[in-house]
Amino acid sequence: MDTQALKDSWHLVSRSGDQVPLYFYSVLFLMNPDVRDMFPVSMARQRDKLVAALGKVISNVDRIEEVVPVLQQLGRDHRKFAVTATHYPAVGQALLATLEHFLGDRWTPQLAHDWTQAYNLVAQVMVEAANDASKTSPPWWEAEIVSHDMRTLGIAVIRARLNYQYPFRPGQSASISYAMRPRIWRFYSFANAPRQDNTIDLHVRMVDGGVLSSALVMGARRGDMLRVGAAVGERLTLPPDVQGDLLMIAGGTGLAPLKALVEQIAYEGPTRRVDLVVGARNSRELYDYEALAKMAAEHPWLNVVPVVSHDPFYRGTRGYAVDVALQGWRGQHVYVCGSEEMAQATVGRLLDAGVPTEQIHFDEFTSDKGRES
Ligand code: HEM
Known part of the structure; x- marks a missing residue:
């Protein structure tokens, strides 16, 4: 299989932008009207997730070993859309028709063969994982x-x-x-x-x-x-090898998973000092402060620091959560969660300040691409 040809051809096709998912979904729904109901009522093109993922995943099939766990997760998770093994050929067919349409003369039998093989490989991993998961857990x-x-x-x-x-x-x-x-x-x-x-x-x-x-x-x-759907994501969990005190930096509703970690430590131990810096633009957005203050009163190892960035009248600590957090960094692992912008800026500042990459655990919310924070 010529994987470079897969990448190059996808690169060419994706130059046609929004026209690509438009064509793909037209073919898919025309040939398989029954699958229309699986998709949201409004298929605003800028919200397309499936076609972008198909191109990216399949044209990187040479790295399939690396992405198998992600594909398995995706396959298991696709059960929530009521996708079964029988739907995969329809999506594969629509994908091939789309490639053929946009590549014109460059669509050769060899390329068609390679795309088919690559799609089947990815689909197989997803279908097998979905079948395995069906034995032990519901689709949602x-x-x-x-x-x-x-x-x-x-x-x-x-x-x-x-x-x-x-x-x-x-x-x-x-x-x-x-x-x-x-x-x-x-x-x-x-x-x-x-x-x-x-x-x-x-x-x-x-x-x-x-x-x-x-x-x-x-x-x-x-x-x-x-x-x-089934729980996913490892980036913000607390593995056994993360020992010692923790510094947590939350932006807005990015507080949620960090609060879950604090509860975990409270229930399971071992207790360790946790400094939780909660950033918000104004004091109204410190929406969970009362609950956090109560937790801090119950657990002497927990220190909650609210920080407000855009309210000149706020009486408490003003500034960016990361700056306040860095004042208290003494070599702890750091957990960060917030908007995409906040997470990126915070991680950048932490790295600049010398916090080792392997001690930074972060996740971000990208509100326009399937994740609403
Ligand atoms: C190689 C095969 C496939 C890949 C790589 C793939 C990948 C993806 C990804 C990454 C998403 C976005 C994730 C999410 O919203 O949770 C997605 C969404 C979706 N996929 Fe798939 N998918 C594949 C096959 C299929 C098949 C066979 C169907 C059945 C018709 C399907 C139906 C859907 C639906 C209904 C959505 C939600 C779309 C939306 O909310 O706009 N997928 N797919």
Whole structure:
């Protein structure tokens, strides 16, 4: 298989921008009208995720060994869209038709052969992982909202009870969909460690143009139902080899997974000093401060430092969370979570200040690409 030819051809095709998913979905839905219902009602082109992923993943098939765990995760997670093995040939066919259309004369039998092989390889990994997962876990869990607490304009803390046992680790997230906005899935982190009563807490901020986040913040009520995909993500979990004190830096609702880690330490130990620096633009956005202050009062090892960046009248510490955090860095591992912009800027500052890369654990919310913070 000529993997360079796959990359080059995808590069050429992607130059046609939004026309590519438009063509792909037209072919897919025309040839397989039954799959239309799996996709969101509005298929705004800029929101396309599938076609971009297909091109990227398949044209990098020479690195498949590296991405197998991600593909397995993707395959397992695709069960939430009601995707089964029988749908893969349809997507493969639409992909090939799209490539042929945009490549014109450059579409050769050899290239068609290589794309087919590469697609089948990726599809096989996803299908096998989905089949394995079906033996032990459902495609999604149902969760009933038991409380909806609007903390400030545009931020709600939602507690939901899952219908049966849901395995996850503090620091992980899951894709969530809401009955009032069917088929739209977005990732949210859990703001708690696993509980016996099977409830989870979500910190939801309404993002611009975010159909799901707006509905969850403004429209969701007690008794409404959510769907929750399997828990994913390792970047913000606390592995056994991360020993000693911790420094945590939260931006906005990026607090959620860090709060979950604090709960984990409180429940499981070993106790260690945790400095949690919570950054917000103004004091209203310190939406969970009361709960954090209560936790700090209960646990002497926890130090919570609220920091506000854009409010000249704020009486507490003003500035950027990372600057305040760095004043207290004494070699600890650092956990960072916030918007994409905040996470990138914070990690950059930490590296500049000499914090070793392997001691920085971070994740980011990219609100326009499938993750609403
Ligand atoms: C090699 C095969 C495939 C790859 C690499 C792939 C990759 C992806 C990725 C990365 C996403 C975004 C992740 C997310 O929103 O959770 C996605 C979304 C999706 N995929 Fe796939 N996928 C594949 C096959 C399929 C098949 C066979 C179907 C069935 C028709 C399918 C249906 C969907 C749907 C319905 C979405 C959500 C789209 C949206 O919300 O706009 N995928 N896919």
